[in-house]
Amino acid sequence: MGHEIDFVNVSTAGLETSPHAEALAGLRANEARYFKNKYDHVFATVPAAETSEVVAWVERILAEERGLVIASPPLEVSVADVDGIDWIHVFYESGLGLNVLYTRADGGKRAVGFKLPDGMDAPEELNSFKWARQKSKLAGTIRGSYFVIKGEHPRS
Structure with missing residues (x-):
């Protein structure tokens, strides 16, 4: 299950190497609160090194769909299966939070979302x-963007 993210007592555990650790922890806690309130799902993360196959899947989607390569190393990953949807979150050392929503059923929603906490400039690879902007009690102002996944990328 990994490390359960507490959205009441926000912690930087696992994110300490990020120059934006506090803001990134708020962003991560914001995601945990969303999943608890919307799906009654416990949001948990594991070190990215322990889920290299999931990180590789996300990297493959980014590369094949948009030719993107995130320059920053991933720190933590959350993997959730909620209502037939794979929700993958990757939190990067730069402060970037990325999520992949991938409905397994044909014709379902599939997208990649990017979130930036307060104080972080968009990574060069995402300048386009x-x-x-959205306000969050846990993360201050969050800037977000996304793209729709058009191809098929089933997780093995």
């Missing part, structure tokens, strides 16, 4: 994206 337009960013919307």
Whole structure:
């Protein structure tokens, strides 16, 4: 199951090497609160090194769909199966949070979302994206962007 993320007592555990550890921890806690409130799902993370096959799957989607390579190393990963949807979250040392929503059924929603916490500039590789802002009690102002996944990328 990994390390359960507490959205009441926000912790930087697992994110300490990020220059944006506090803001990234708030972003991660914001995701945990969303999943608890929307799906009654416990949001947990594991070190990215322990889920290299999941990180490789995310990297493959980014490369094949948009020619993207995230320059920053991944720190933590959350893998969830909620209502027939694979939800993968990757939290990067740069402060970037990325999620992949991949409905396994044909015709379902599939997208990649990017979130940036307060104080973080968009990584150079994501400069072509337009960013919307949202307020979060846990993460301050979050900037987000996304793209729809058009190809087939089943997880093995």
